[in-house]
Amino acid sequence: MYEPLSEFDAGSPAPSSSPPAGQASGSWLQQTREELALRPRLVVREPVPVTVLAVQRYLGESSGYCYDVTLWDGAEQDTWLLAPELCPLVHGNLLRCGRSVTIRRCSYRYLEKRLAAGLVCVDELEPGQEQGSPGELPLRAPAGPLSGDRKHYLPLWNNEDPYGDIWRRGGPGQEPSVDVTKVCSLLKLEMTGLSKITLPPLIVRVMHKSRLRYFGKAEKKTDYPYQAYFEVADHSGMMSLVLWNSLCPEWYNTLQVGNVVLLQQYAVKKSYVCRTHPTSGNAQVKRLPSLEICLNPRDPPPKIIILSESKVKPEWNLPAVKYQFVTRSEFGDLPHNTICDVIGLVIYVGRCERLRRRDDWEDFWIYRWVQMIDGTSEQPFLLEIFATSQPDIFEHIIPMSYLVCTQMRVIREHPGDISYKAYLTTTNESQVFITGHHKGRPYVTNEKVKSYIKWMKNQNEVEIEKKTSVGGYQPYPPTPSTFAKYCNDRKTEEILNTIGELKTIVQHMHYREHKRVAVQGIIAACAFVRNVSQAKMKIKEKGAFKENLSGRFGAVILHSPKRAADEVNI
CATH class of the missing domain: 2.40.50.140 (Nucleic acid-binding proteins)
Structure with missing residues (x-):
């Protein structure tokens, strides 16, 4: 079934005549993992197609992103590391959940930082046909990334979305009795905050909420490099509150606009001048711009308690969240x-x-x-x-x-x-x-x-x-009416590309990536084909809409003056 790579396995023991232990279970993945214990580098001579259950992304230790792939062979599932040279298959969405793959070559890597631990790395594979979801099979992906020191996975296509079970949504928790006489106003905090060692508690309402910011870098080892900020207010004014690092997975999905929050054991610092600020619909709330409230996992560990609306007293005079709706x-x-x-x-x-x-x-x-x-x-x-x-x-x-x-x-x-x-x-x-x-x-x-x-x-x-x-493509903003306007567009990166360069640009584009380019050439032929059927959606099933996109489009052949053989369809 396997053919060892001679340059790696010159000193490996001879293969056993008895079948591997995984053979009895019928699991190709288990059998392959056990075979790799004898030959850390294997070329699979009789490969078996397996189904991709999940593709998960995380930041690597050097540069770029790594991918763990959870596979299913019909009997067992296992998660293996994808070799860096195979990452373009994910970038182009050729390797995705629900598709079969045929693994041609794999290897076993020992992890120096984890005692008696190792992982299987896929070094060569061939994408197959779409298999769809394997029914009610539960996904048993690892709790965290296989390689490196990262603690969590990222969304597959962007970095700002919460992803995984670590982003839990908690309840309001146990509400203590609040001694209002010890609560400090935000205005008083702004005047005296930096000179205090122990800061008094605050009762504030969440007025605005930002999206997450991921600031992870390959050279930095922060476990949860996230930041999110909220605008909170009381009767005296409005101030920014910033969540840092592991507090984001714990509290970001829990804190919502309109919540009344009791804050204890927090820190304050001078405001970050480059941060954007929302436009408040409540003109009576004064912004307090000099300080911001910082909630870090430690130094000191904060106490955050969401108070139910029934516990909010009128004498606290907390401002209401107001909006600026337009028709x-x-x-x-x-x-x-x-x-x-x-x-x-x-x-x-x-x-x-x-x-x-x-x-x-x-x-x-x-x-x-x-x-x-x-x-x-x-x-x-x-x-x-x-x-x-x-x-x-x-x-x-x-x-x-x-x-x-x-x-x-x-x-x-x-x-x-x-x-x-x-x-x-x-x-x-x-x-x-x-x-x-x-x-x-x-x-x-x-x-x-x-x-x-x-x-x-x-x-x-x-x-x-x-x-x-x-579905379909929304061509907006429209292409400028003249080339001069196109050149002046600040969103345009490259002014003009040759047709030969266009091919390279398309090859390096990722899945769902949008890019607008300009090419120069002589129109040698132009054909028009009437659209047979427009792309329309007419089916509604289980609350979701299906796409029914069909049609034929005209083709324009451009011949570059320098390279007459180059063609491109638009």
């Missing part, structure tokens, strides 16, 4: 960079796309385009929604959902060009909610939200549903 009819008058909140009925959801970040070639922002209506205009809202560290919501935005987006920014980059429509994009403090996630949110009492719900009750949902669609 579609009002949206046309808003200037560039205005911050607002919107609610509507989703009629179009684009596919997820990824935009490469400048600071690291393997890091991406993930986003999707959405259109929604609210009954006040014939025109829909156009929304560019980036991941807001709410994967359970972002991944399930579907047509006919009630969508609420807070702290959205108005974009009017080319007000004089009618081909550019104004749209809304998310900010660091944006929160997104869909049907099933609205209960108990502070915005449910807003008058414009109530007006929208009243409008929806009088609509024929069947007729609206006929106008909905999902």
Whole structure:
């Protein structure tokens, strides 16, 4: 079954004539692992296809990211490390959950930092056919990454989303009796905070919440390199509260906008001047900009207690969370960079796309385009929604959902060009909610939200549903009308590429990556083929929409003056 690599196994013992111990169990994975104990480098002579149950990503110790792959052979499942040269298979989504793979070569690696521990590394494999989900088989992935000192996995396609069981959502906990006479106001804390060794307790309301920030680096050994900040307020003003490191997995999903929190054993420091701040809908709340509250896992370990609303006393005079909802009819008058909140009925959801970040070639922002209506205009809202560290919501935005987006920014980059429509994009403090996630949110009492719900009750949902669609590519912002405008676009990285360079660019692009390029050539032939059927969504099953995309598109053949053989289809 196996053929040893001679350069590694010259001194290995001869293979036993009896079958390996794993043979009796019928598990190819177990048999292979036991065989690797005798020959740490093996070429599989009679490979057996196995199914990929999970692909999990984490930051490596040197540079780039590593991937652990959980495999199933029909009898057992095991998690093996993917060799660095195979990582492009994940980048292109060729190696993914539910697909079969044939492993041609693997090796066994001993871990020097873990006594009597080692791992199997996949050195060569061949992607196979789509297998789908193997029924109700429970996933038994390792608690943490196989190699290195990392403590947790990252999401597969971005770094800002919570991922894994470590991101738990806790309850309010045991509520102590609060001695209000010992509670300090935020204004008093700002005046005296840095001179105090022991800081008094605070009672504050969460007014805004940011998305997560992952700051992990290969050379740094922080176990949970995360940061998130909240804006909290009491009767005297509003201040930033920052969660650090392991407190993010513990508290980020628990703390929500509107919560009243008792804080004890915290630290304060001067505010970070480059941090963005939300635009508050409550104009009566004064911002206290000089200090910020820091919650670290230690020095000192904080005490965080969420108080139920029934325990909040009127004499505390905590400010209410207020919003700045605008209707579609009002949206046309808003200037560039205005911050607002919107609610509507989703009629179009684009596919997820990824935009490469400048600071690291393997890091991406993930986003999707959405259109929604609210009954006040014939025109829909156009929304560019980036991941807001709410994967359970972002991944399930579907047509006919009630969508609420807070702290959205108005974009009017080319007000004089009618081909550019104004749209809304998310900010660091944006929160997104869909049907099933609205209960108990502070915005449910807003008058414009109530007006929208009243409008929806009088609509024929069947007729609206006929106008909905999902998937496909939203070509926005549009390509500038002239090449001069294209060159002046600050989002354009390379001005002009040859057709030969275009092939290299496409080969290095990752799954779902979006990139706009310009090529120069002479149009040698142009053909038009009528679209047979438009891409439309018409099936709704179990609360999710299926895509039915078909059609034929024209092809343009460009011949470069220097390389006449190069062709590209668009």
